Amino acid sequence: MIFTPKGKHLVAGEWLDGAGTFASAPAHGPAHDFAVGTVELVNRACEAAEEAFWTYGYSSRKERAAFLRAIADEIEARAEAITEIGSQETGLPEARLNGERGRTTGQLRLFADHIEKGDYLDRRVDAALPERQPAPRQEIRLVQRPVGPVAVFGASNFPLAFSTAGGDTAAALAAGCPVVVKGHSAHPGTGEIVAEAVDAAIRKTGVHPGVFSLIQGGSRDVGHALVQHPNIKAVGFTGSLAGGRALFDLCAARPEPIPFFGELGSVNPMFLLPEALKARAETLGQGWAGSLTMGAGQFCTNPGIAVVTEGADADRFTTAAVEALAKVAPQTMLTDGIAKAYRDGQARFATRNAVKPLLATESSGRDASPNLFETTGAQFLADHALGEEVFGPLGLVVRVGSPAEMEELARGFQGQLTATIHMDAGDLETARRLRPVLERKAGRVLVNGFPTGVEVVDSMVHGGPYPASTNFGATSVGTMSIRRFLRPVAYQNMPEDLLPEDFLG
Template sequence: MSFEPHGRHLIAGEWVGSARRFSSAPAHGPAYEFSIGTPELVNRACEAAEDAFWSYGHASREDRATLLDAIADEIEARAEAITRIGTQETGLPEARLQGERARTVGQLRLFADHIRKGDYLDRRHDPALPERQPLPRPDLRLIQRPVGPVAVFGASNFPLAFSTAGGDTAAALAAGCPVVVKGHPAHPGTGEIIAEAIHAAIRSLQLPSGVFSLIQGDGRDIGTALVTNPLIRAVGFTGSLAGGRALFDLCAQRPEPIPFFGELGSINPGFVLPQALARRGQAIAKGWAASLILGAGQFCTNPGLMVLPEGELADAFAQAAAQALRDAPAQVMLSDGIARAYREGAGRVAGRAVPVLSRDSAGREALPNICRTTAAEFLRDPVLSDEVFGPLGLIVTAPDAGQMLALARALQGQLTATLHMEDEDLEPARPLLPVLERKAGRVLVNGFPTGVEVADAMVHGGPYPASTNFGATSVGTLSIRRFLRPVCYQNVPEALLPEDLREATSR
């Protein structure tokens, strides 16, 4: 299937242009012009979503599952065109785009299966006890219901899996919530072709056109209009700490505040315990190096921090990691702005820590860098704990287990935390695990966090600033709970109950 972007927004089933336009900035291939959204278009999309909610929010689980499967089919029908435009815009290799497309359609189908089973509804029934003394108990039934229209912001680093039809959109549609997507300006053509796939699926099933809209733009005013629109009931966001925090504050300041589920940043610390360092230090260093440069370090789970016992083995670890990266080729970053921010961040860290591997990046390409510091200095300088988006690694050495524990306790919230350990490291691991469990949404042993499995048990979230809601995940089937709320029905006649609740009662 051929594809050339037309540069319009999808608003309530219609492709609509606007007067102001911006140009894409692809890593290679042609640039295209795209319309810039307006607050008026945002309002039209939100009104259409609200209208659609009154039918889509009450559609059967099977109807919603069929839509998710149909979107997956439409995406696969455009596979080659998606890969072509995606690689041009982002500079990501074809294999990465193909794998990400498979993950995207896989999570759509996972949610279809999930809602067909119905377990996510958490249905509960306390039958009436009219004879109970001193007071009778009414009939009480509980079920999870969709919250209403959801705003989703496309992510820069995952043009498919965290963007137009990514995990947030899949979870919201599965829950019964219409979606308005703010496309990411780094890959607007990719967003457009995915929106075409969603639009085709909606039309084929004759669902309300307001179930999905896409608005493009390269300014903050569209995002502001979207999260402050009174018809939006929740927001899904993956992006920078500064941008996410600004939108989070807007959601909280609304006359009627709404939940903002933002994933904002993480340095994903790893702790190498003594026996693991002694037995496998070189192998861990090489594995860390490989994980550090995966995707040019542009993963939210990039392992940017490694904490080691100080000494000769730490020295050898640092040299092994540097050697593994010394000849690593430059990699194209997702945008000129991201590449510039990486250079600036690497420079800040190099000015505060000792460079172990220093390689100058230029233009839109990134080269890996490694720096080293002590636990005492890391604890003194908060800049060293800031995320640098890209292939930058920081090694921190600690004189003893107590200092390593103090460093763990001082960390901000993280998406992941890792222990590298042997069986003989159980004693130093015991006090660390409760701390890491409190700091991160996912705790790993003897692995690297890049690569997030889309599964029932996955948690991709964590305490602030990793995310704005530590009780939620943006990956896995549990993420549907972000867009649901419990409703209790007291003494409601069965004929008036939602169909899913009647089913549960009749069993």
């Protein structure tokens, strides 16, 4: 192996043991032992983060940008080793991991460029009005300031882009907030080597070592202690609805409640309008099959539901989707637990009278094969469980009798990360009625595309109304994600020499 894990936690620049060990469960290759996290380690990391904030939180944007770029450089310096252990732990193909690594480093550099420009600070100045009657007004300035140490929970499905140095960590560091990461036990070796890269960047740039810590897997007490620690001022999380809601509730129940930015799950419905379906049913069916099975369906933007108008064109669409899905070989899922949850979700659908199987397959072990079911709009509205996410390559076709019924169905959806309209010019009036409904349901509304694949750009929104995320006003992807870890502060009648440096340039 190129990289052999230490199996330790990184706390403020020190590699530390824990209370006992746990063994990784790789898809292939050797297993490794890792130290179990403890509440004591959480306390130590959070105390170091608070100490670091008093320098890092007041560092210049130029200094923080240099740090972000150094992390990207150090990750790239370990590219081959990251791909090797990442593929072993997750079963993801090398091409996918190489692409995800590029996304991760590109994100760090994008955020560095963004904070150097300074627009994200939303600087505002209301000039003094000393002659105003009946009372003069003093000068008031506003700027966004970092909130303090942030807790980040690594995601199972993105070992790089949503984990140790992924989007939440990059956004917090860009804002000026130290980070304590709770690593995901699905890929602890990948987490460790990326933490090693962050540690190297800290040493290279002279940043306070308490600005970053990684605590590996442990009992639930570790995660609970992290979100309840008084030094932690915000939390970033990508994971299950049940786990995320439990942490959200803990954050809200604190003596000082803090924001919990959780991305929890979504079925990402697609609405295929009549003229589009008539013109290209087969192409849409094949495209949906490709999107549904990308990465074994383990994307939070996986389009799990396709809503179509009953008729011959719907038949053409489902036939094409079934034929394309039938050709997809079994794929390795990220963990044994995720694979079991997928089989349980498939069984839940298969035992419901409200659905009809169009493609039924058997999955075993850590492998998953695609499954496709069908139901009517009336049955879907009557059975809320049909709208729950099954994490994996499972799709549901919902047939409705008319565009009006399609709109009614759209109104019944819970919050989503994405919603998609497939349309042609003749569908414009129907799309105009549907669009206002969907923008109330989702953070991103697409036309004539598939939602898998989330661009890291200024205009991206990766979030949505609950249960897609816990804060509908935020995004976990794109430069606007930095705003989650800032708060506005107004400075009234303050001399220029006393103002924060961000006002001066």
